[in-house]
Amino acid sequence: MIRKVSVDVESVNMRKYGLRRVAELYSTGGWMPPEVAIIADYGSELRKAMTLELGAGGGRLTAALATISKSLVATDFSIPMTRKLKERLPGITVSQVDARNLHSFRAEEFDLCWFGYNGIDSIPIRDRRTVFSEVRNVLRCGGLFIFSTHDRTFAETAARTPIPVRPWRLGETKRFFRCVFNRARMRRYQEFGEDYALVNDRALNFGLMTYYVDRKWQNELLAEESFRVLSVYATDGSRWENCEQPTDKWHYFVCKAI
Numbered sequence: 692m693i694r695k696v697s698v699d700v701e702s703v704n705m706r707k708y709g710l711r712r713v714a715e716l717y718s719t720g721g722w723m724p725p726e727v728a729i730i731a732d733y734g735s736e737l738r739k740a741m742t743l744e745l746g747a748g749g750g751r752l753t754a755a756l757a758t759i760s761k762s763l764v765a766t767d768f769s770i771p772m773t774r775k776l777k778e779r780l781p782g783i784t785v786s787q788v789d790a791r792n793l794h795s796f797r798a799e800e801f802d803l804c805w806f807g808y809n810g811i812d813s814i815p816i817r818d819r820r821t822v823f824s825e826v827r828n829v830l831r832c833g834g835l836f837i838f839s840t841h842d843r844t845f846a847e848t849a850a851r852t853p854i855p856v857r858p859w860r861l862g863e864t865k866r867f868f869r870c871v872f873n874r875a876r877m878r879r880y881q882e883f884g885e886d887y888a889l890v891n892d893r894a895l896n897f898g899l900m901t902y903y904v905d906r907k908w909q910n911e912l913l914a915e916e917s918f919r920v921l922s923v924y925a926t927d928g929s930r931w932e933n934c935e936q937p938t939d940k941w942h943y944f945v946c947k948a949i
């Protein structure tokens with residue numbers, strides 16, 4: 692008999708997001724093509740928005756959102772991430788917030804909520820509906836919810852990704868062994884269901900457990916929580932109105948609160 696091994700996804704992922712070097716990592720780097728495309732396409736809405744950023748990390752995108760939004764509250768669940776945010780962007784409002792509990796904000800307080808770079812995929816899947824419903828509650832009717840997530844279609848491929856570094860290359864030995872160690876420990880926790888998969892992909896040197904969700908299933912959840920998907924962006928920044936065809940491992944979604 693094969694014994695199914697389960698994992699506390701939240702503790703595994705928050706252990707990684709609680710590291711100072713990881714906070715440092717998510718404070719650097721430029722905007723990604725879908726983010727540039729969304730800012731170009733929805734610029735007029737974004738510019739007059741009272742914005743809430745969830746899972747802001749070390750502020751990679753936050754500086755841009757602060758420049759274009761009317762007002763911005765940047766949040767993250769991890770304390771080192773919020774510390775990094777405050778250090779990097781001293782002028783903005785930062786608070787430690789779990790995306791599953793937005794009760795510290797008023798109903799309909801925001802015009803825009805941005806949960807970028809697949810942060811939602813680190814949260815236990817049973818809580819995805821709660822995230823959607825909490826976000827919907829703090830958004831005004833007609834407001835936008837922008838987030839990205841991995842696609843179920845690519846879960847098996849992502850689970851088979853080879854370790855991308857070679858131990859004999861200068862400076863890569865330590866990273867190689869970190870990947871081997873993490874992968875050996877975590878791959879037994881993987882799950883491949885119809886609506887979602889839980890994958891130990893290459894993110895953070897195979898240090899995270901990440902959800903890959905079925906598009907149709909997620910669209911139903913979004914509809915039940917009063918969101919309509921307006922458009923979907925691929926990692927190269929191209930845009931679809933019709934979101935039936937997954938083209939990439941992850942996509943950005945722009946949804947309207949209805």
Ligand SMILES: C[S@@+](CC[C@H](N)C(=O)[O-])C[C@H]1O[C@@H](n2cnc3c(N)ncnc32)[C@H](O)[C@@H]1O
Nearest residue numbers: 708746747748751767768769789790807808810
């Ligand atoms: C992949 S990082 C992305 C960081 C940043 N948004 C960016 O684009 O660079 C995901 C972020 O989501 C945060 N996160 C994970 N679970 C969370 C939760 N339940 N509530 C709020 N933030 C969470 C992590 O702490 C981490 O900073």
